Amino acid sequence: MALKLYDLCGSNPDLRFSPYCWRTKLALAQKGLACETIPWRFTEREAVGRHGSDKVPVLLDGDRAVRESWDIAEYLEDSYPDRPSLFGGEGGRALARFVNAWADGVVMAGLVRLVISDIPALLDPTDRDYFIASREARFGTSLDRVTADREQAVGGFRDSLLPLRLVLRRQPFLHGAAPGYADAAVFGPFQWARVVSPFAVLAPDDAVHAWCERMLDAHGGIARAMPARAA
Amino acid sequence: MALKLYDLCGSNPDLRFSPYCWRTKLALAQKGLACETIPWRFTEREAVGRHGSDKVPVLLDGDRAVRESWDIAEYLEDSYPDRPSLFGGEGGRALARFVNAWADGVVMAGLVRLVISDIPALLDPTDRDYFIASREARFGTSLDRVTADREQAVGGFRDSLLPLRLVLRRQPFLHGAAPGYADAAVFGPFQWARVVSPFAVLAPDDAVHAWCERMLDAHGGIARAMPARAA
Numbered sequence: 001m002a003l004k005l006y007d008l009c010g011s012n013p014d015l016r017f018s019p020y021c022w023r024t025k026l027a028l029a030q031k032g033l034a035c036e037t038i039p040w041r042f043t044e045r046e047a048v049g050r051h052g053s054d055k056v057p058v059l060l061d062g063d064r065a066v067r068e069s070w071d072i073a074e075y076l077e078d079s080y081p082d083r084p085s086l087f088g089g090e091g092g093r094a095l096a097r098f099v100n101a102w103a104d105g106v107v108m109a110g111l112v113r114l115v116i117s118d119i120p121a122l123l124d125p126t127d128r129d130y131f132i133a134s135r136e137a138r139f140g141t142s143l144d145r146v147t148a149d150r151e152q153a154v155g156g157f158r159d160s161l162l163p164l165r166l167v168l169r170r171q172p173f174l175h176g177a178a179p180g181y182a183d184a185a186v187f188g189p190f191q192w193a194r195v196v197s198p199f200a201v202l203a204p205d206d207a208v209h210a211w212c213e214r215m216l217d218a219h220g221g222i223a224r225a226m227p228a229r230a231a
Numbered sequence: 232m233a234l235k236l237y238d239l240c241g242s243n244p245d246l247r248f249s250p251y252c253w254r255t256k257l258a259l260a261q262k263g264l265a266c267e268t269i270p271w272r273f274t275e276r277e278a279v280g281r282h283g284s285d286k287v288p289v290l291l292d293g294d295r296a297v298r299e300s301w302d303i304a305e306y307l308e309d310s311y312p313d314r315p316s317l318f319g320g321e322g323g324r325a326l327a328r329f330v331n332a333w334a335d336g337v338v339m340a341g342l343v344r345l346v347i348s349d350i351p352a353l354l355d356p357t358d359r360d361y362f363i364a365s366r367e368a369r370f371g372t373s374l375d376r377v378t379a380d381r382e383q384a385v386g387g388f389r390d391s392l393l394p395l396r397l398v399l400r401r402q403p404f405l406h407g408a409a410p411g412y413a414d415a416a417v418f419g420p421f422q423w424a425r426v427v428s429p430f431a432v433l434a435p436d437d438a439v440h441a442w443c444e445r446m447l448d449a450h451g452g453i454a455r456a457m458p459a460r461a462a
Contacts, residue, residue, distance in 0.1 A: 091319020094407035095326035101394040102333065163332040176325035 002036060003028065004060040006048055009039040011124035016226060019108060019192035020069040024057040026184035027073050029219035031083040035059075042127045069188075070100055073181050086181035099174060099182040102163075108189040110157040114150045115197035117143040118229065122196060150199060157201065161208050168207040172214060179218045187215040191223050198231035233267060234259065235291040237279055240270035242355035247457060250339060250423035251300040255288040257415035258304050260450035262314040266290075273358045300419075301331055304412050317412035330405060330413040333394075339420040341388040345381045346428035348374040349460065353427060381430060388432065392439050399438040403445060410449045418446040422454050429462035 005025070008018035016022075016037070028035045040047060040056050051058050051065035059066045059075070066075045077086045077093070087093035116135060120128045120143065132143060139146050164186065167174060174182040190212050193201050202209040216224035236256070239249035247253075247268070259266045271278060271287050282289050282296035290297045290306070297306045308317045308324070318324035347366060351359045351374065363374060370377050395417065398405060405413040421443050424432050433440040447455035 085322070088322020088325070089320020091316070091323020091406060091411060091413075092321070092326055094319070094402065094411075095323055095330060095405065095413055097401065098330060098394055098398045098405055098413070099326060101397040105393040105397065162336045163329060166332040166336065167329045170328065171325065174326065174329055175322060180322060180325075182322075182326055182329070 002062075003033055004036045004038055006040040006051075006056045006058040006060075007037040008056050009041060010122040011127075012122075013039040015122060015195065017119075017122070017192050017195040018056055019188035021057045021188075022191045022223065023069040023181075023184045023188040024059060024072050025222060026179075026187065026215075026219060027076055027086055027181055029222050030086060030179070030181070030184070031076055031080050033076070033080065033083065041124065043130050069185075070097070073184075077181075086184075088175060088180055092175070092180065092182075096180070096182045096185065100185040103186040103189060106160050107186055108192075110160055111189050111193045111201060113146055114154060114157060114201055115147065115193045115199055117147040118197035118199070119143075122229075147199075154199075154201065158203065158206065161206075164211075165207050168211050173211070179215060183211075183215060183218075187212065187223070190215075191226070194228045195226055196229055198229050233293075234264055235267045235269055237271040237282075237287045237289040237291075238268040239287050240272060241353040242358075243353075244270040246353060246426065248350075248353070248423050248426040249287055250419035252288045252419075253422045253454065254300040254412075254415045254419040255290060255303050256453060257410075257418065257446075257450060258307055258317055258412055260453050261317060261410070261412070261415070262307055262311050264307070264311065264314065272355065274361050300416075301328070304415075308412075317415075319406060319411055323406070323411065323413075327411070327413045327416065331416040334417040334420060337391050338417055339423075341391055342420050342424045342432060344377055345385060345388060345432055346378065346424045346430055348378040349428035349430065350374075353460075378430075385430075385432065389434065389437065392437075395442075396438050399442050404442070410446060414442075414446060414449075418443065418454070421446075422457070425459045426457055427460055429460050 005021065007016050007021045007025070009016055045054060048054065048056060048058050051060070051067070053067045057069055057072060059072045061079070066072045073086055087096050120132055123131055136142060164174070171177065173179040174186065190201070202212065236252065238247050238252045238256070240247055276285060279285065279287060279289050282291070282298070284298045288300055288303060290303045292310070297303045304317055318327050351363055354362055366374060395405070402408065404410045405417065421432070433443065
């Protein structure tokens with residue numbers, strides 16, 4: 001049963017930057033599951049629409065389609081129980097939901113305001129028009145204005161990472177001695193920022209920065225194999 | 232082996248409000264462990280100093296003294312493994328650290344700015360002088376000024392609870408179907424605010440408010456047995 005994943009790409013089909021697809025790819029790698037990725041662009045609605053979705057990730061496992069990164073993680077944990085555990089037990093699964101929600105509401109929401117204006121240049125013309133129009137409608141202003149004060153705003157973002165920083169002073173990964181799905185959930189947004197923008201979202205002496213370096217090397221280094229955006 | 236817990240009290244020795252002691256008392260209750268509490272005031276340094284601490288909680292288990300609410304939780308989990316688990320496995324233990332850090336850095340830090348000026352009236356004169364002097368030094372201003380804008384500031388505090396709110400829409404407790412130590416870690420600060428202040432830190436229609444009500448009833452209702460501060 002071959003696994004396939006619809007994976008967001010830029011005008012360059014090898015450029016893969018979706019934070020949610022990175023969560024799924026790291027989960028697949030932790031489980032040791034091979035998966036073919038299918039490059040997908042924002043405006044290719046039909047390709048994922050036939051699987052009941054309007055966005056990625058969409059995982060195909062034989063005849064079954066699974067949508068949403070969190071649901072995919074639970075699906076992989078339950079369908080491949082003999083593989084390494086993403087959650088480390090039911091307590092870990094319940095709390096990984098919280099970490100995932102924190103990653104969405106604090107990490108991703110904070111990073112968007114630092115890097116989103118760097119994304120349009122990576123997209124092909126059709127996707128670019130869609131992306132700019134939909135995101136400007138969401139923010140109520142131009143993408144350049146969203147990130148215009150990022151040199152000042154980055155301080156507040158770094159402050160918001162305090163809970164992560166405190167834990168990483170005591171253990172190398174959120175999951176403990178080795179990375180688990182909670183690490184993938186938080187790292188996905190950082191990998192997205194790294195791939196789409198040259199802006200330094202973390203100070204180099206931050207414990208969170210050192211953890212990102214460990215995540216880049218985790219699971220055979222699949223995250224590091226995707227180049228960072230050049231300055 | 233009788234368990235004893237030094238537990239912060241007000242001028243009324245029955246008034247118990249430390250958020251960190253509440254974490255420990257909820258953990259003990261979840262484990263089904265009986266524990267005698269010893270009322271303790273901020274300025275009774277000698278009582279805890281002989282156990283190597285300058286604050287509470289301090290748990291005495293026979294000849295052993297355990298300090299710091301997190302370390303006490305790990306001690307209880309490891310020393311009483313046949314009792315209900317606080318963490319639900321190693322993944323849950325690792326991520327409970329993160330929830331605990333978030334509870335300290337976001338929930339407790341946010342609540343302090345809403346309710347701290349209501350505390351001195353609850354303390355006896357010696358403790359009151361110590362408390363005001365030490366906290367004013369920390370904030371660099373009077374406690375009344377810290378909370379002066381709380382009617383406006385409460386909105387930002389409630390917004391900061393989004394990750395918790397998102398999870399509680401999907402499951403009744405952070406730990407899942409039943410409360411675990413992660414719930415105690417986050418609820419401790421809410422119980423503290425409830426006992427020391429009549430200020431409404433949560434809107435009544437908030438999913439976090441409903442969860443607080445469930446936590447008040449959890450483990451035999453030990454949290455609800457402590458009266459809320461009257462308006």
